[in-house]
Amino acid sequence: xxxxxxxxxxxxxxxxxxxxxxxxxxxxxxxxxxxxxxxxxxxxxxxxxxxxxxxxxxxxxxxxxxxxxxxxxxxxxxxxxxxxxxxxxxxxxxxxxxxxxxxxxxxxxxxxxxxxxxxxxxxxxxxxxxxxxxxxxxxxxxxxxxxxxxxxxxxxxxxxxxxxxxxxxxxxxxxxxxxxxxxxxxxxxxxxxxxxxxxxxxxxxxxxxxxxxxxxxxxxxxxxxxxxxxxxxxxxxxxxxxxxxxxxxxxxxxxxxxxxxxxxxxxxxxxxxxxxxxxxxxxxxx
Amino acid sequence: xxxxxxxxxxxxxxxxxxxxxxxxxxxxxxxxxxxxxxxxxxxxxxxxxxxxxxxxxxxxxxxxxxxxxxxxxxxxxxxxxxxxxxxxxxxxxxxxxxxxxxxxxxxxxxxxxxxxxxxxxxxxxxxxxxxxxxxxxxxxxxxxxxxxxxxxxxxxxxxxxxxxxxxxxxxxxxxxxxxxxxxxxxxxxxxxxxxxxxxxxxxxxxxxxxxxxxxxxxxxxxxxxxxxxxxxxxxxxxxxxxxxxxxxxxxxxxxxxxxxxxxxxxxxxxxxxxx
Numbered sequence: 001x002x003x004x005x006x007x008x009x010x011x012x013x014x015x016x017x018x019x020x021x022x023x024x025x026x027x028x029x030x031x032x033x034x035x036x037x038x039x040x041x042x043x044x045x046x047x048x049x050x051x052x053x054x055x056x057x058x059x060x061x062x063x064x065x066x067x068x069x070x071x072x073x074x075x076x077x078x079x080x081x082x083x084x085x086x087x088x089x090x091x092x093x094x095x096x097x098x099x100x101x102x103x104x105x106x107x108x109x110x111x112x113x114x115x116x117x118x119x120x121x122x123x124x125x126x127x128x129x130x131x132x133x134x135x136x137x138x139x140x141x142x143x144x145x146x147x148x149x150x151x152x153x154x155x156x157x158x159x160x161x162x163x164x165x166x167x168x169x170x171x172x173x174x175x176x177x178x179x180x181x182x183x184x185x186x187x188x189x190x191x192x193x194x195x196x197x198x199x200x201x202x203x204x205x206x207x208x209x210x211x212x213x214x215x216x217x218x219x220x221x222x223x224x225x226x227x228x229x230x231x232x233x234x235x236x237x238x239x240x241x242x243x244x245x246x247x248x249x250x251x252x253x254x255x256x257x258x259x260x261x262x263x264x265x266x267x268x269x270x271x272x273x274x275x276x277x278x279x280x281x282x283x284x285x286x
Numbered sequence: 287x288x289x290x291x292x293x294x295x296x297x298x299x300x301x302x303x304x305x306x307x308x309x310x311x312x313x314x315x316x317x318x319x320x321x322x323x324x325x326x327x328x329x330x331x332x333x334x335x336x337x338x339x340x341x342x343x344x345x346x347x348x349x350x351x352x353x354x355x356x357x358x359x360x361x362x363x364x365x366x367x368x369x370x371x372x373x374x375x376x377x378x379x380x381x382x383x384x385x386x387x388x389x390x391x392x393x394x395x396x397x398x399x400x401x402x403x404x405x406x407x408x409x410x411x412x413x414x415x416x417x418x419x420x421x422x423x424x425x426x427x428x429x430x431x432x433x434x435x436x437x438x439x440x441x442x443x444x445x446x447x448x449x450x451x452x453x454x455x456x457x458x459x460x461x462x463x464x465x466x467x468x469x470x471x472x473x474x475x476x477x478x479x480x481x482x483x484x485x486x487x488x489x490x491x492x493x494x495x496x497x498x499x500x501x502x503x504x505x506x507x508x509x510x511x512x513x514x515x516x517x518x519x520x521x522x523x524x525x526x527x528x529x530x531x532x533x534x535x536x537x538x539x540x541x542x543x544x545x546x547x548x549x550x551x552x553x554x555x556x557x558x559x560x561x
Contacts, residue, residue: 042425042455147326175371175452177324177482179521204455246456249485249526249547256551262558275533282557284538 001067003030003053003166003198008062010048022048024222026062030215035192035199037209037230040219041244046202049219050168053200054087055080067165085114088164092171094155095148103146104139107158114162128161132187149180160191166198167191173205181205185212206248210234210269218243234269250274287351288312289444289476290336295345297335304343305331307499313492315350315443318470318477320487323496324521329480332496333448336478337368350443364393367437371449373429374422382408382424382432383417389440407438411465427458434465445469447479451486459483484525488545495520507545 008026013019023045030036038046051057052064055077064071067086071077091097100106107128108121116124126136132153138146143154152172159167169188173181189212191197203209209216209230216233218226220243226233233239237255240247247255254274258264264277290313297306306328313319323329334340336347338359347354349362370376379385386404395403408414411431416424421432430450437445447466451459463486470477479486487493493510495503497520503510511517511528524532527547534540534550539557544550 041457042427149325175449177521178484178523180325206456244457246460250530253526253530253547253550256547257554260551260555260558262554271530271533275537278534278554279537279539282539282554 001065002032003028004063004065005029005052006063006065008049008052008059008064010045010052010057011060012048014060022222023059026224028217028224028227030198030200030217032198033192033196034214035189035201035212036215036217037213038200038202038217038219039204039206039209039245040225043221044219045222046219047170048222050089050170050200050202053166053168054084054089056089081114085162086164087166087168088159088162089168090156090159090170090172092174093152094159095143095151098143098151098155101142102140103134103143103154106143106154107161110158110162124161125157128157131160131191132157133183149176149184152176152184156187164197166200168200168202170202171204172201173203173208181208188212204245206240206246206251210248210250231269235266287315288348289315289317289350290478291348292332292336293346293348295332295335295347296343297331297340298343305499306335306342308345309496309499309501310345311494311501311504313476313478315476316470316474317492318467318490319479319492319494320490321478321480321494321496322482322484322487322522323502327496328499329496330448331499333368333446333478333480336446337363337366364440365442366444366446367440367442368446368448369430369433369437369450371452373426373433376433376436377421377429380420381418382413382421382435385421385432386436386439389436393440403439407435410438410468411435412461425458427454427461430454430458430462431465434462438469442475444476444478447477447481449480449482452482463489484523485527485546488525488527495522511543511545 005026005028008023010023011019011021040046052059053066055071058071059073061073069077069083077083098106100109104125107125111121111124129135134153143151173184176184185208188199192199201213213230216228216230217224225243226239234251237247237251250271254264262281268274268277293310295306295309296304298304321329335342338354350365352358352362354362377385378388383404386407387400390400390403408417411434413431413435421429451462466477466479469475488507490507493505493507494501495510502520503513511524514524525545527550528543528545531540531543531550535543540553544553
């Protein structure tokens, strides 16, 4: 089932002098089983939007349909606990939320909260570790003696162990080294392909949007400025530049070369295509 | 004279396992140096050792020719400033102007001069319009610019940037990188930038590559990027401009490789005009 958002509005501090509309008239349909990127500058409303997906925020107007839940203003969500199990939300720097003495206890915290028995929870933890690329030798270690990348894996395992249908990730690779970031993205892609999880990714990294995502949603000052499949999106670099976002390197090179008089068709957004195109237009060294 | 000279530096958090292992390097005065390495390679630990937040187990650190010790640490801090990854961790003032003034007050700068310095440094980082704003209400990029202004006010000879752009959106990042470059070009400040951003590495003059607490390589970006396989092994990536110009080289278009997008575009334009 896709996620349907209709005319959603969120006003912070409504009816006070500090009232501020963070989201206005959002209409979106986010397809099931796909990877969708949410991009936009700082303050564009990305985090406000994703917090609606598991009921942390309730819209001040409009509706949201997700995993069989119909969320509307003023009404308390029935069985919100179950919604939070189905929609796993991973905040920025999730490793700051680690708190238990051992990795096993930290990952088991979620399932236990949802009423899973001790023994079963322990099995769930053992099953989830290899998914995030860790082995059982980590179970009794303290999460605080791990490196940044490993801590983040543990924190994400704490969400994955609940087996959410929808996985919402707020800047999951910020602060990781390039290799760590790549491994993290590969993990999400595998969860998407093998377990058909719907993945929503808030990101600033345009290379990730280009290489991993199926769809892209652009937020700007609380409204949806653009929604498109990824290929069409990068065929229109002006869309990206207009909202003040730096395009991926390959697109920047393409734009610079076009300005310099090279003839490059819109549909070329990959390295191979660009190479061929350049080769046709320059003198080749003998 | 080197701005920073580190010899045989070792450090351990728990007294047993060294996280910095016999590290030596020298940073020339007025240079723009980047330090790269995988997560956990010891980059930030070195930054903290350099400003005396951590105490070395063995080895020595010379700042502008003076060996760092407990007696001169406070006076040497007048010469070294640091901008951390998360600016929220270092705000003190209730307005941008107050926050910039904090460092000046600590350094007993007379009130009359303070106002002038604050206005000057705010202008340098394009934050003049925000002097009365509350730091917490600013965007990530703006906060980081205020943090830089606070350091500039002290006018240190050396500024360390510890992954100062990793939390910013691409535009904020570009604007901070521009500031760093400007500081280096205009005021001849020695810049030491800890980063994962290989595009920034390509722009710097000198690179130190750390692996598991040891210096694995040091040299100019061009020299470092020669060791492609080794960088990959160390979980580092080549900048796009370089990997793309390698491909152009394989296709017989380029004779040489280039580290920055500007160079690639210039070279291609020349090849086109001679076509």
